[in-house]
Amino acid sequence: MQTVTLKPRMEIMISVEAENISPDRFAGRTEKEIQSLEVWMGNRRTTIGELFSVKVEGEGGSAAADTEIIMEGDFSRVKRIGEGMTAGSIMIKGNVDMHLGAKMSGGKITVAGNADSWAGREMKGGEIIIEGDAGYYLGSGYRGETCGMRGGKITVLGNALDFVGEHMCGGEIVVKGNAGLLPGLSNNGGKIIIGGSTSRPGSEMAKGTIIINGAVDEMMPVYRQEGTEVVDGVTYRKYTGDVVVNGKGLLYVK
């Protein structure tokens, strides 16, 4: 196992595009090679070594699966961490900016703070755990796409903002706290579990499951109530829809 530890050398004020921070890019690389990987800060091309201190410990070979990245400090202006990763792990002891783990297909990302919008965008597999809060569009599709998250699992221990799992086609999202407006908007598969409250769930849902354990502030008038059903030992009111799109979606509300 190779462990790579990154720490910011400065307070980062201008946003950084850091898709190169990924086990796939770090695997089998020396400290020097990792330092010289490209990142963009605003409109300026720079390197990982310029912005972060890099420490490599252990031997990992060339496999992403044997690579662990530990990030200590404030990364709240660092975007696209773990983008497209296939294996290995990233542990972030701080907050992160947008697009965490976008398009990832394997491995595990843990954030000990908050993640900004689009975390797990178009994710295909693997796991993301956010111990704080998530922003907008958690596990969603990007602008114009008809498929967002397709597989894998995202867990948020805190709250998430609007549009959780928009255009989701597969996989699972668990938000332990509250979710904002319109979770599961235009969904075509997958499962969303919300521990707290939300509003207007499942609009335009064609397929998929949404389970809500807290209050629903407002129901869209496009769901058909089908009595009650017990899921994992809990009794819910069961709804199907969105009837406007002939949807086969399942909505469970406590």
Add this chain to the structure above:
Amino acid sequence: MELLIKNGAVYDPINGIKGDKTDISIKNGKIVDKVSSRALVIDAGGRLIMPGGVDAHSHIAGAKVNVGRVMRPEDTRAGIIPRTKITRPYTGYTVPNVYAIGYRYAQMGYTTVFEAAQAIMKARHTHEELEEIPIIDKGALTLFGSNWPTMDYVREKDMDKLAAYVAWGLLASRGFGIKAVNPGGGEMWGFGKNVSGLDDVVPNFDVTPAQIIVSLMKVNEMLGLPHSVHLHCNNLGKPGNYKTTLASMELAKQVKPSKDRQVMHVTHLTFNSWGGTNWGDFESKADEIANFLNNSENVTTDMGQLIFGSATTMTADGPVQYANAKLLHAKWGNGDVELEDASGVVPIFYVKQISIHAIMWAMGLELALLTKDPYKVLLTTDHPNGGPFVNYPEVIALLMSNKKRQEEIKTLNEAVHKRTRIPGIERELDFNDIAIMTRAGSAKVLGLLDTKGHLGAGADADIAIYDIKPDQIDPSVEHAKIKSAFSSAAYTIKGGEVVVKDGQIVATPAGRTFWVDASVPDQHTDIMMKDIRMKFKNYYSINLANYMVEDAYVTHPNVVRAGVIPVTAR
């Protein structure tokens, strides 16, 4: 500036050159008989040389192209290449940005491309985009088939006024020729209606699509326009529409050409060679269309070849796009252009295992392979309706290799065996046929043969050199090499300047915009303008003074003169 290209295997169908080692001399952007010893020399080393590619039907600029971009931000994410010292950024696949359109065409060895549909009222937008497309020469066909003045004059049988309106409309739009899309039907879409056949009467106007088509053809020949009427048939997108297509082509017999070209170009036959009565018994009737073409002299067509994967359908045929969006549960862009036409934009994904898509894939190829004369079927994908233009090399390889077609057929829905004839067609086109379908024929159909589509003295020095030695390759077997060579020209020369070398853009000169200035007797224009002023006063949302494309919008014009008065009398 002089340039001499030596040792090329030249395919120049217009001048009867089929692979001979011929030197090409270039001076001041034109092809000349010879150059001095000071000329810069390019040694082609036995590689394939053709005139620069000419595309007579593509959707590269204007209102609906931009609606496609707005509707499909996800498409913009494909094909991104950051700017370099020479090139601006590329974005997009089915709806690329303006820069990528020019660069990608040039990289395939294409130097002239025509936008196939602009409404007069939206023409300023079209020209703003055309101006920004680098390298290639271009032009735009103007929609006339559903315009209120057109239908009024057809009903009144006043061909003088119709000619005056077309001439004025071409000036107003800085357009190159007459396009008709679902004639009569496009405008009816503004009232939630459509027409269902050539003899259906257009409500409120009391004319039929057949009358509109024949009148526009007559006027086209009265004006002696370089191109013919360019027709998108009625009933497009409906099973069984091949009958409407055949009946439309039959109308061409009523009109005599004013020059050595067709009187009707029927476009994107992949979308209107449809047999059957519904989606269940849907089948290809491209063989019937080819049979018609083999027995007729004044109609040409283009393939509109389907390419599997992502496409964006966009057309002035508003009603067909409403039907498509409903059928596909897809995003739907809808537009109405006041007194002129409608439009619709719908993204689609063509899938090998969907029977209708597999059958449509066969139609374009059947048409090209069953029609004997390649001058009658141009190679297009109706970009981006059948698929993006960057796939032309794939289509070339399919036409040149039965082996490639058979390999592809194995991966398709089995309907391709029962509902098309493609599996049994063994014909393989040669380099001469391809040169016709992609340059000589397109230039002839457009009426641009004086300067485009060939390599004789006086032609524009637009030339493509491909990394293939025709005497050392068997395209049937080595189809992958054919595809990659046509994807990435060894050299593209535009107006005598090397713009592409080894597949990379090395220079980005501005291209020109071709438009037709057609003259008619002043008294015809005067009485026609009374009607137009009345229509602007009563119906248009904008003022006549804000309608015309001004010269400032076309900074690199190439004006082609035409008209009912001899040009010298002006």
